[in-house]
Amino acid sequence: MNRVVTFGETRDLVRKAIREAELPVGLEVWILRDLIGRVSVLLPEPAAEPPEPIRRLVERLHSTLGAHAYPPERAILYLEPEDREELRSEAVIWEEEGVTIYFLDREISGRRWVTIAESELAGPPRFVLFALKGGLGRSTTAAVLAAHLARKGQRVLVLDFDLESPTLSSMLSPEEHPDFGLVEWLVEDLIDQAEVLVPDMIGRPAWSMDFTGEVMVVPAYGRRCREHLAQLGRAYLDKPPREVGGSPEKWVDRVRRLVRSLEAHASPDLVVMDSRSGLHDIAAALIVGLQAQVLLFAVDSEPTWSGYRILFQHWAQNQAIRQVRERLFLAAALVPPTAQKEYLRRFRQHAWDLFREWLYDEVPPGEPDGEWFSFDLMEEDAPHTPLPIYWERGLLAWPDLRSLESGPVQSAYSEFLQRFERQLLPEAGL
Template sequence: MTIAPEPAGGPVRFAEARPRALALAHEMAAAGADVLAVRDVVGRFTLLVDDRTQPLSPPLENLEADYGPRLLHALGPYASDRPLLRATGLFSADALLDSERAVPDPQRPTGRVRILDNTVVGEDWAQVSTPAAEPDGSRTHRTALYAFKGGVGRSTATAVLARHLTDRGHLVLVIDLDLESPGVGTLVAAGADLSPHGVIDHLVESAVGNAKGLEHVFRSGYTPRGGRGELWVAPARGRGTPGVPYAYVDKLNRAYADVPGADFADRLEQAVRACEEAVARDSDSGRRPDVVLLDSRAGIHDIAAVAISRLCDLALLFGTDNAQTWEGYGDLFAAWLSSGQAPAVREKLRMVASMVPDSPEGAYLQSFRDHAWERFAQLYDDVPAGVDEFDSDAFSPSLEDESAPHHPVPILFEPGLVGLDLVTAPGWQDRAFVQAAYRDFLPIATLLITADPQTSEGPR
């Protein structure tokens, strides 16, 4: 292994390595090369120059001699053992250069430099896609409810929204994806027994091809107030089977494992689809859910990454107006920006201001909106100087745009919600303080879910 000399000014740290590597990559690109910057799981860089179809131009003939020492010096410990490679010198160059995960440098998306990031966890934050339609063309709308930090009322809001949508005739499925802190399944059960199995069982059993026949959804005991609504639940953990220890922690220790042909992200997607198919099989009408609510784990975690980036049509991002919230979302948005996935994910996001206190003239919500806009500006497009934003194709909502992702949907703070037992308290959704707290949230969230152009047209 080559040990690079320490650059002047002190050691190179992780965050400094990327801009240094890309600066040299763009310098080579300016001389006529297509360059792929590959970062390994500990953050070390290799610049792979594509010379597969034509030789490099004269300014790059002495590529290794000119740029190899500069990379070692600029990157220090974040230079790989071979920080500069030609594609023609690698047996597996095509697998890297043609990888679907290689994205243009978001700072210069029209240039000749791309980035391939390899990580141990969190890689699915950069793999954005939209759920596919069913074979018959129908679409189940999936909404992820997520918070960067816990304790902001996300699961309670999921339960309230689930009943509200069911009352309006929708067939609703709530899936508890908070595996480390399961709970929404019990909140929504309304007295019904949990299913024998849960999402955790599908994740574990599917890793060994043994998921067929799991009983991992059940119908809630909640009776809707009209229409054809049904409320179904897929709990994180089931009730188990008599005489057999459930061993939840043992299952959790294996749930995130990537196995050949069945990595975690794929298995989580399969688990969600299996829950939807089970509802279609067991519901009164034999129909798939109209709406699926994914109660996601908080934090920058692989479950949240898959739920938001791959599984949902809409992501409701919960938060309170404090430094921790905005620092956390800032880090998350920066990851989408650096991976080049910001345009694919930003329009399905919407902020939820939870536990909003009473404040003079709505000062709290205005502050929340202002801070949210500052963070979302990372994801929005810059409108060129001299171009009217209404004449531009750029996605750049104004601060005051009430339909924009940064504009908060409020849930008011009501003291009665503290300590309210949604499991045992009868008729809790009819209490005045509950209705006051969710007065604005429910109609706006319902409109965002049911009016989405990709979903089916209302209750079927």
């Protein structure tokens, strides 16, 4: 090795090493990249001597990856066949010159961004509002959207999943706060007593009482919350197995149970969830685990597009992109008060470039467009065409959700709400 190999190169270099090892066609090879980024080979059972092709492979991995591969004498691990079968669903699978590769990544949190639910989660339509950074009006939008839909007769369940810095919980006055919130459920669930909290987790804001429908708010934490930081440190844990030798319940699956439990109790027509911003486990669970429609908040800036490019690339590398792409839509946040048409034109162009690169199919010449997930730049209801939210000084304070037809809420959100009803509600079956 004459140069340093970095983590980001390891996956491509594993491919290179497998090609150069000249493995026999039809072989299955399991590759493990562990928590510190080192690569080893998994075999189904111990043997006096590993097969010659595997010995060639670990030698090649070490010479190609340097410090990101274990020395050949430590590079082979053994795993019971039944354990390998259990891990098969987590592997990224590809073929390299007739050899089937199962690539396993051991990650503390990033894996949750590609842990696609194996089954549909029955229940009402769900909408997740997500942004890479705070300050884009995500929580305000969730509140406005809930109020708008409730005025039209919908029973709307609102979940404040921004557990570290809850804002959406401000829809409730202090006296309207329920006894418990999402944090308490996640902690008490670890010891099997979360379900008794559910009836005392929903608050109903007084300002919505005259609406045709209903707004039901589950805050991040309730008024009886004590030791909030101590609870928060436990809220993201996988659930320990019930018996010795059992498997822990993944955090994504715990969130699915939490949402379904609240839905079963409240019987909403639809659910609006305010996600924590950034590439956090909360966002991962809501976006990939619930089959929800997802609004990606963005401003037209290179940091925004670079951030979403990182996320889309991660999905593509881990074979998850097709399971999530048809549920993604863009919201253009904080559209400036001047040159709005030009700003939205640039926004759409940059969004289309990004979606074409990672999400949209490349339609072969002569093929009908309708059979592919692909959209033209100017297609009005395409996922890359943003739902605009215009900047309004009057929204620097929490908006008056009783009157949405006038004032800053109307100026900022009228077009957004029209597009939401036309585009996302039919997608969700409403």
